[in-house]
Amino acid sequence: MTIGSLRRRTVAAAALALSGLLALSACGGDSGDDSATGTKVPGVRLVSSGKLKTCTNLPYPPFQYEEGGKVVGFDVDMIDMVAKKLGVTQEIVNIDFDVIKSGAALNANRCDVAAAGMTITDERKQNLGFSRPYFPEVLGLLVKKGSGVTSVDDVKAKGAKLGVQADTTSLDYAKSKGIEARQYKDSGKQLLALQSGAIDVALQDLPVVNGWLKKPEVSGKFELVAEIPTGAQYGFAVKKTGSEELLKVINETITSSIQDGTWKETYKKWVGSDPKTMPAEG
Numbered sequence: 432m433t434i435g436s437l438r439r440r441t442v443a444a445a446a447l448a449l450s451g452l453l454a455l456s457a458c459g460g461d462s463g464d465d466s467a468t469g470t471k472v473p474g475v476r477l478v479s480s481g482k483l484k485t486c487t488n489l490p491y492p493p494f495q496y497e498e499g500g501k502v503v504g505f506d507v508d509m510i511d512m513v514a515k516k517l518g519v520t521q522e523i524v525n526i527d528f529d530v531i532k533s534g535a536a537l538n539a540n541r542c543d544v545a546a547a548g549m550t551i552t553d554e555r556k557q558n559l560g561f562s563r564p565y566f567p568e569v570l571g572l573l574v575k576k577g578s579g580v581t582s583v584d585d586v587k588a589k590g591a592k593l594g595v596q597a598d599t600t601s602l603d604y605a606k607s608k609g610i611e612a613r614q615y616k617d618s619g620k621q622l623l624a625l626q627s628g629a630i631d632v633a634l635q636d637l638p639v640v641n642g643w644l645k646k647p648e649v650s651g652k653f654e655l656v657a658e659i660p661t662g663a664q665y666g667f668a669v670k671k672t673g674s675e676e677l678l679k680v681i682n683e684t685i686t687s688s689i690q691d692g693t694w695k696e697t698y699k700k701w702v703g704s705d706p707k708t709m710p711a712e713g
Contacts, residue, residue, distance in 0.1 A: 471518035474676035478540045483514040483521050486542035488528040490619045492642035493701035494548040495523070505638075505701040506546040509565060510667070512693070513544070513684045527616065529598045534558030537670045543677060544669055548636060550600045551666040560671050562681045563713020564664030565694075567706075570601055571640035572657040573625065573633045581656045583608050586632050594621050594630035600663060601634045625653065638702050645703075664711050682713060 469480030478484050487506065490496035495504040502523045514521040530536045531545045532555055550568055551561050574580045579589065586593050587610050595601040597614040605612040613630055615621040618639050625633045626649070633640070637658055644650045667685075669678050688694040689710065698706045 469519060472516070472676065472680055475517060475680060476673075476677075477517075477519065477543050479522075481519050483510065483517060483519050483544065484524055484542040485510050485521055486524045486526055486531050486536045486545045487547045488531060488617055489523075489525045490617065491548050491639060492618075493638050495546070496642075505566070505697060506548065506667075508697050508701070509685070509688070510544060510546050512688060513681050516680055516684055528596070531668075532559070532598055534668075534671060537668070537674075543674070544667055544681065546667050548639070548665055549668060550661075550663045552600070552663070555668075558671060559668040560674060560678055561666035561668050562678060563685055564666055564710040565685045566665035566710055567708045568600065568661045568663040568665060569637040570604060570634055570659040570661060571637035571655050572659065573635070573640050573643065573653050574656050575625075575631065576652060576654050578631065580632055583610070583634070583657070583659070586610060591631040592629070593632045593634060594624050595634050596621050599636075600661065601636070604659070604661065605634060622649070641702065660708075685710070686713065 469477060469482075485507075487495045487502075489502065491504075493504050494506040495502055497503075507521070507523070510521050524536075524542045526536055526541065528547060531547055532549060536542055537545060537559070545559070548566070549555070551564065555561070572580075572583060574591075578591070580586055580591055583605070585591070587608060593605055593610055593612040595605055595612045595614060596618055597616055602612060602614060612634070613624070615624055618635060621630075621633055621635060622643055624630045640655055644653070644655065667681050669681070685694070688697070694710075695706060
């Protein structure tokens, strides 16, 4: 054997060893991780390895809002459960709601899942893959004390200025009643409009309204005059196609949390009372 031949065999052997090492590393050894995704669940592919990116629109208490330098809330806790099943951590991405509901954010790989107190509708189903229901929708009507407004019909009859969050079912409900509502990009801006007198009445999801009323500056001047069950349900959303395995994990997490009582505990933690109704069957 010549020196040149020996060198060639040595290089080839080293290359083969390196190839085997890389293959072992890619398989994740015995860690149970799916290497291509950075999760414990084979087939679930994430935008960023080791992270479950969640698109939402802040603030939207009690579902997601900032407190003590971090984002907390009902939806945050629920998606944290999903992240735990996957063996990753959740990362919040705050963007406009219209970019979420259109599916644009998910399709552009800005996030893996959308969790924004989002109602499941036929229109949104065209662009999003929804989970099973995880929260029943009830709207709340908040007015200035002594206004005389006690219903959505009163808003129209008295010519009161109604404010809603843009691109939401509150807007759809107002339109169904023949009311042209003023629209605000997020719930925080909507509340500021009510407090400043830019609008007379706010129509918003009941848990959000109840969250507002925990503030003395709100409860001292405004009151909840109507609760409106719509029969609709909230859902988490993923890409319309390509995220079926992730959606399966989300659905399993919602179902198990309902069955073992975690969902009810999470509801009480963030809403402050026992749920009147449970999510619809998925």
